[in-house]
Amino acid sequence: MKMNLTKMTMLMTMMLTILSTTSTTSLLMMWMMMEVNLMSFLPLMTKSSQMKDQPMKFFIIQSLASSIMLMSILMNSMTESPVSSSIMLMSSLLMKMGLIPFHTWVPMIMNPMNWENCFMLMTIQKIIPTIIISQMLTMKLIMLPICLTMLVSPIMTIKQTSTKKIMAYSSITNSPWMVISMMNSSSQFFTFMSVYTLMTMMITKKMKENSIMFINQMMMKEMKKKVSIIINILSMSGMPPMMGFFPKWMILQSTISYSTTVSMSMIFSSIMSTFIYIKMMSPVLMITPMMKKIKLKKNELENDININLMGTILLMTMKSS
Template sequence: MKINLTKMMMLLTMFLSIMTALSTSSMLMIWTMMEINLMSFLPIMTKSKSMKDQPMKYFIVQSLASSIMLMSMLMNSMTETPLGSSIMLMSSLLMKMGLLPFHMWVPMIMKPMTWENCFILMTMQKIVPTIIMSQMVGLKLMLMPMCLTMVMAPIMAIKQMSMKTIMAYSSISNSPWMIMSLMNSKSQFVTFFSIYTVINMMIIKKMKIMNFMFLNQVKTQSNPNKMSIIVNILSMSGMPPMIGFFPKWMILQSTMNFSLVIAMSMVTSSILSTFIYMKMISPILMITSMSKKTTMKKKWTENDLVVNTTGTILCLMMKSF
């Protein structure tokens, strides 16, 4: 087995920069770590042959957002106004995370990327901006962009056929859930982010193995693969009793105590997301295959069903908290 030392070094640098940003209280240090994180991710993007000008597009968007963020920090230090009321800081973080109205770069950049890079972009790259946004920006300022993101991202994904584009819009609509979970409590954020990462990892692993790029390819898959896709997709949409439902339920319960508008946007977003995912799996459920039925000789080696159905056990465990 070949080990790509460059990739390993860059991933290690990314991980260390995130850990440093989490453990410091200086805004300038956090900004520096975000830049190191960006510079570590660019070589990983350029490793894939399908990427032409995408790394440069990603670099331009992220460096512009970083420049606006640094400018907002300097302006606020000069005028001695709180950072929580800075629209410039919020705009830079919205651009970094790919939330509305600065969201169009996410599906555009993710479409030609490899599945592994898509996974990094949807999970690791969101941690530091999420923490800054939840701790530094006021809720009143974030209310409109977050509600718009949760409602509009699934609507824009309805007509998409590319799996990577659908996953990009899914990532955009899940970002406000991350921010709200961290505003509620750190344990909620860790729970939601861990489960979201595991579900994404299982879906992306399955997509890569099957070379599954478009929605119409789902009909050609074998029955175990179809079952795995159904379970993972339902879990991503937050359907009970799958594991993806319970962190969203916890966040919704906590959010209802201080903002009904965001809670209603969360419910609407989940309904629209479920509609998209059901459209994805409806060919599997509705259309029966005309090919000759054969008995399955190989045993089930998939852990997706086991992981996702642990949601019922989580429900029982939550009674004790």
């Protein structure tokens, strides 16, 4: 990612808005920071030559969600009813994050994006709505959309062949984990977000380097690259003993103490995601292309495989303690 002054300014603004949101208790201030965050992301979207009307679509969807949120704040202040029970506020935040039933815009917007913007949309853009949901809404209110998202989103991934759409649905599946982790504790959210960001960064980097837009393009790559991509994707789904399994295990242990429904949805979601990704990726590993084999350098190592192997060390540490 080439860094010019515009990109640096926008990224700095996005980071500052996230820090401001974590340090305020005012809902109006949080709303304002979320809008500044959105306005910082839009110029980065328009820089891409492939983006035609996508930034405008994204802006309309986000503006509609912001308007609904502002209206819910005003209505609650007029009627003096608690914000935590506002369905209107919940709907606006679900639309902001792209959770079911307001999820259809995520794959549509991500498909023509470049990989850097996809990475930012899947990680940085989700932090502020996650903070607002966890602070302002109760688990009882958001339980249904969160459980639906975790169960339905992996099923929607089955028929997808575009890697960007697969990543979009993966992001939708992981969003409820972010919300639940933030509701449990801020340290859990930080742990999950760090691992999730690292995994997403490695996958998007690999996809960009190898120019992979569809799954069948992976068949033409050498085995080491194919294995590294598949390991990363399985790590995101929460398959043990990969790196992505441990933050999910931590969240599950905390959640099972107060909600059996949510924890069961989390388990089923991870099982379905893992099964679907293995089913999707198995032809890529089984079929070898009839082409001249590329000789790899002896000292060449796939860093993402090494990072995921750290999961085994963590498992041993946890078992021994």
